[in-house]
Amino acid sequence: MRRGVRRKVCLPMSKSSSIKPPAALEVAALNVYFGQGSERFQAVKDVSFKLEKGDSFGLVGESGSGKSTVLRAISGLIADWDGRISTDGVVVPRHRNKAFYRRMQMVFQDPYASLHPRHTIDGILSEPLKLHGIKDRDAKVLKALDDVGLGKSFRFRYPHQLSGGQRQRVAVARALMLEPEILLLDEPTSALDVSVQAEILNLLNDLRRERNLTFLMVTHDLAVVAHMCQKIAVMNRGEIVEVLSVEQMRKETPKEAYTKELLTASRGYDPDFFSVA
Amino acid sequence: MTQTSKIGLRAWLDAEVPNSRLHATAIQFYAGWLKLLANPLAFIGFLVIVLLVVCAAFAPLLAPHDPLTQDLGARLLPPGSDGYLLGSDELGRDIYSRIIYGSRITLLIVVLVAVTAPVFGLVVGTFAGYMGGWIDEVLMRITDIFLAFPKLVLALAFVAALGAGIENAILAIAITAWPPYARIARAETLTMRNSDFIAAVQLQGAGTAHILVRHVWPLCLSSIIVRMTLDMAGIILTAAGLGFLGLGAQPPLPEWGAMISAGRKFILDQWWVATMPGLAIFIVSLGFNLLGDGLRDILDPKKSKS
Numbered sequence: 065m066r067r068g069v070r071r072k073v074c075l076p077m078s079k080s081s082s083i084k085p086p087a088a089l090e091v092a093a094l095n096v097y098f099g100q101g102s103e104r105f106q107a108v109k110d111v112s113f114k115l116e117k118g119d120s121f122g123l124v125g126e127s128g129s130g131k132s133t134v135l136r137a138i139s140g141l142i143a144d145w146d147g148r149i150s151t152d153g154v155v156v157p158r159h160r161n162k163a164f165y166r167r168m169q170m171v172f173q174d175p176y177a178s179l180h181p182r183h184t185i186d187g188i189l190s191e192p193l194k195l196h197g198i199k200d201r202d203a204k205v206l207k208a209l210d211d212v213g214l215g216k217s218f219r220f221r222y223p224h225q226l227s228g229g230q231r232q233r234v235a236v237a238r239a240l241m242l243e244p245e246i247l248l249l250d251e252p253t254s255a256l257d258v259s260v261q262a263e264i265l266n267l268l269n270d271l272r273r274e275r276n277l278t279f280l281m282v283t284h285d286l287a288v289v290a291h292m293c294q295k296i297a298v299m300n301r302g303e304i305v306e307v308l309s310v311e312q313m314r315k316e317t318p319k320e321a322y323t324k325e326l327l328t329a330s331r332g333y334d335p336d337f338f339s340v341a
Numbered sequence: 342m343t344q345t346s347k348i349g350l351r352a353w354l355d356a357e358v359p360n361s362r363l364h365a366t367a368i369q370f371y372a373g374w375l376k377l378l379a380n381p382l383a384f385i386g387f388l389v390i391v392l393l394v395v396c397a398a399f400a401p402l403l404a405p406h407d408p409l410t411q412d413l414g415a416r417l418l419p420p421g422s423d424g425y426l427l428g429s430d431e432l433g434r435d436i437y438s439r440i441i442y443g444s445r446i447t448l449l450i451v452v453l454v455a456v457t458a459p460v461f462g463l464v465v466g467t468f469a470g471y472m473g474g475w476i477d478e479v480l481m482r483i484t485d486i487f488l489a490f491p492k493l494v495l496a497l498a499f500v501a502a503l504g505a506g507i508e509n510a511i512l513a514i515a516i517t518a519w520p521p522y523a524r525i526a527r528a529e530t531l532t533m534r535n536s537d538f539i540a541a542v543q544l545q546g547a548g549t550a551h552i553l554v555r556h557v558w559p560l561c562l563s564s565i566i567v568r569m570t571l572d573m574a575g576i577i578l579t580a581a582g583l584g585f586l587g588l589g590a591q592p593p594l595p596e597w598g599a600m601i602s603a604g605r606k607f608i609l610d611q612w613w614v615a616t617m618p619g620l621a622i623f624i625v626s627l628g629f630n631l632l633g634d635g636l637r638d639i640l641d642p643k644k645s646k647s
Contacts, residue, residue: 140543141540141543141544160546165545166546169544169545170544172537173537177538178538178540178541179541180538180556186365191545191547191555192545195546195551196545196546219359220364220365235541238541
């Protein structure tokens with residue numbers, strides 16, 4: 065409720081003056097392409113959105129809607145894009161530099177694929193510190209393990225000795241090693257067991273509150289979005305169909321027909337659909 | 342005193358939870374050692390290689406005769422003759438002593454080829470696979486050109502250009518042996534270049550060299566090592582072939598392959614002259630093969646004790 069009020073106050077200010085700090089992450093007219101020459105395919109069309117510091121923003125849509133592609137283009141994993149991406153009002157360079165990576169990190173979908181199978185947890189967590197020349201690594205690794213709810217006994221284990229949930233905790237710890245302000249979450253729970261999903265989501269929520277992180281989260285699971293985000297953007301065929309608040313989503317009062325369809329589909333079994341006269 | 346420290350060491354190596362990087366590495370090595378002990382065939386292979394190294398290191402102590410001294414009065418003696426355990430060759434040299442000294446040459450060939458060809462192939466293959474695009478095209482076409490030549494013919498050409506001798510033969514073998522490693526390394530790299538753990542380290546700001554050395558190489562290494570141990574027999578034989586053609590080890594040197602070539606003339610009447618060095622090559626090649634097979638399991642942490 066309070067949040068809604070604050071936003072109403074913010075809106076005219078951003079139009080009239082520059083007192084307001086620049087958005088933590090702003091994406092404007094983003095187009096992303098795959099392939100080359102005549103095979104070139106536009107996967108994301110004219111996507112724009114804005115995250116204030118501390119926001120948790122969800123990108124939802126069915127498979128192939130381009131939501132993960134948006135994330136990968138922002139992080140720099142996909143090179144073929146145009147448009148404007150800026151963090152704290154600064155346009156990010158086409159070739160991402162180390163300063164960018166210290167500000168923004170990503171948690172991947174599948175914790176079974178995102179951790180190097182031959183590196184110990186210690187190696188995985190201390191690597192970003194080494195790459196950025198950060199001292200006092202031992203203490204930082206132990207603290208990071210503690211922060212994500214893993215004991216120091218996990219430190220020298222290999223990923224295959226951990227469960228899926230524990231691995232995802234390691235992946236979250238790794239993303240936080242460089243103390244970023246923005247975290248990109250690419251379906252962080254979809255590869256996990258239902259019982260573990262809530263644990264990871266709560267962990268992420270706690271970390272966001274403690275460290276005032278900004279989340280950009282991609283998911284196809286509307287329940288996850290409802291738990292994590294304040295605002296969501298619905299994507300379909302590479303375009304943002306509608307941006308709505310979580311309250312609107314819960315009340316199921318979207319403007320667009322596609323959003324309505326998606327919300328209905330997320331309920332699973334729909335009696336109306338099957339009650340053919 | 343020694344007993345307690347031994348128990349302490351065992352406990353330290355058996356610890357479930359390591360408390361330092363060194364400790365974790367030690368535990369890993371110990372687990373690998375246990376794994377080797379548990380695999381009898383691999384352990385036999387390991388023993389053969391150890392035996393080869395011991396023979397090479399202590400050749401003057403183990404050999405009863407000088408490998409080069411000729412004694413025409415004692416030529417072509419059968420195995421078991423007085424003082425000639427494995428018989429003597431056409432110039433009256435003790436075959437046993439020559440095999441012992443020949444292990445030095447074999448080891449030299451194996452080590453030098455093993456530290457050059459696979460490493461070069463690994464560098465070329467992973468770089469090509471990781472970079473993709475025109476770099477991949479250029480490097481792989483060069484690899485194809487090397488692959489298209491018959492190995493021995495290419496080695497012959499190199500030796501002919503560089504001059505005869507065991508060092509040049511080794512160099513020629515290394516130059517002709519790297520393309521398969523480059524192919525394997527590239528194939529392995531292609532399977533992982535788009536994986537999430539590579540993307541994750543890219544997002545930490547790692548450069549290409551760091552990603553290749555720390556992330557791609559460890560995953561290519563086991564297939565490279567297995568291929569390498571399986572190639573060793575072929576490498577020893579190529580060296581022997583070059584020696585036979587007069588372009589490898591030069592005559593008085595007790596190189597196993599050259600010894601077989603020399604014994605070829607007497608194969609029907611004095612079978613041992615060619616057979617004994619042949620057996621040595623067979624045993625060493627088998628040892629490498631057995632060890633290579635076991636190493637594949639040992640190098641995979643998924644199969645170590647968890």
